[in-house]
Amino acid sequence: MPRLPDGTPAHGFPRLPDGTPAHGFPRLPDGTPAHGFPQVRGGHPEQREDGGGWGESSGRTAAETGAPAFPRQRQAPPGPRQDYLNAFDEQDDVFVRRTPAPASTAHPSDPYASVTDWDTEADTDDEAPPTGEPASPKGGKGRAFAGIAAAAVTTVLAVIVAGQVTGQGEDSAAESQSATDQSRDVRDSASRGEGRPTPSDTPSPTPLTYEQKMDRTYPLSATLDGSGKFDAIPGIDKAPGTGQKYTYRVDVEQGLDLDGELFAQAVQKTLNDDRSWAHNGGRTFERIHSGKPDFVITLASPGTTAEWCAKSGLDTTVDNVSCDSAATERVMINAYRWAQGSETYGDKIHAYRQMLINHEIGHRLGYSHVTCDKAGELAPVMQQQTKFLEHDGIRCKANPWPYPTS
Structure with missing residues (x-):
């Protein structure tokens, strides 16, 4: 101690x-x-004896x-x-x-x-x-x-x-793991797109048919003067008939914001229709985009149309019409008339466009202007139908075809 x-x-x-x-x-x-x-000594209490094995051997007590x-x-x-x-x-x-x-x-x-x-x-x-x-x-x-x-x-x-x-x-770790798993599930779910339509599942607008497009009008100013630069519509439309073949190219003025492919399709379908100049297989028309065509049918703004028609001595600014610029390779289709039609045809814009193509190509083929002779009859395709259907007290019916069936 x-x-x-x-x-x-x-x-x-x-x-x-x-x-x-x-x-x-x-x-x-x-x-x-x-x-x-x-206890010590066999379980007995400690003894304070004089001498002995547990105390000092001097004979005196501890005290x-x-x-x-x-x-x-x-x-x-x-x-x-x-x-x-x-x-x-x-x-x-x-x-x-x-x-x-x-x-x-x-x-x-x-x-x-x-x-x-x-x-x-x-x-x-x-x-x-x-x-x-x-x-x-x-x-x-x-x-x-x-x-x-x-x-x-x-x-x-x-x-x-x-x-x-x-x-x-452990609970915090479990909660953290649970939150991570939930976040992962949310991300996985979001990445899998469960319950969400995929682009292929989303219904896309049904594309318009050729007839539907041709039945619509399109915005374009009557005073538009374009760039005067043209783009050829690529591709070839083979002549479907066995008659005399004419080749042509379709040019569209840059910046018109009109469907050039629709215009080219309309030209091919119209010219090779049996009611058109391909009647009875006498002619056939083929569209090309390179080489030397027989003529170039051109969709251009009113200003550019007037410029090219003036090269052949024609004034299209009166009544804002189209022309065959015979002194050039171009048959000019006024884009304003193509887009908006005319009062003479009203809402029959599809038929009016067919008339524009047939009338101007008729000039290229050598036909001149004529008028109807009897009231109520169909107007000849070479009549200036954009300007009038009635002359000298005779009122004619609108007609887009050289060889109409009725």
Whole structure:
């Protein structure tokens, strides 16, 4: 047992009621070791005899010599640490949170040290002198059991807290994983397009037929003066008949914002119709896009049309009409009339377009202007039907064909 320089037992070791330090474990008031703690010499209480194997052999008592009242040679197995027992009192509630003991009185390697002591920084000065009064050994047995119970409770609480922290960490991880999975599912679902129509599933507008396109009017100004530059519609439409073949090219002025392919299709269909100049197989027409054609049928703005017709001495600015510029290779179709029609044909825009093609190509084939001779008859295709259907009191019916069937 460590002592101070004056021989006083070091702080933290128990004393008997008479002030004599107890040896390593608590005793009852009569000096008998508390129940549950080892006894010396075959289980008998320690004897303070003069001499003998347990005391000094000088024949004097410990009180007379001032020698310690404990054997120097052998010690009984140590009981619980007294500083641990001192941490509890009879009035202490083992379930009340305690202030951790100084780091100098407990160490993580000590199995009897409080769990909370292990987290305390060891900043206590080991050289500081002990303070306080020695703890009374009264009730040592109860305090020992209470200390053990408190240690067990503290350990259980520590395990529970650790488990909760771990559980919370696992729950957080699970929630995070769940959120990630849900986000992934949402992304996967979005990438798979479940429940959403794919581009192939989205119904597209039904394309208009040739007849539907030809029955529509298109916006274009009556005073438009285009660039004067032309693009040839690519492709070839073979002559379907066996009669005299005429080749032609279709040019469309740049910037018109009209369907050049529709215009080229209309020319081919109209000219090779049996009611047209291909009647009875006498002629056939073939569209080409390169080489030297017999003529070039040209869709142009009113301004450009007037310019090209003037080259052949024709004035198209009156009534804004089309022409066959015979001095050139071009048959000029006024784009305003193609897009908007005329009052003489009203809403029969498809028939009017057929008349424009047949009338101007008729000039290219050598036919001149004529008029109807009898009221109610069909107007000849070479009549200037854009300008009039009635002349000299005779009113004719609109007619787009050279060889109409009715």
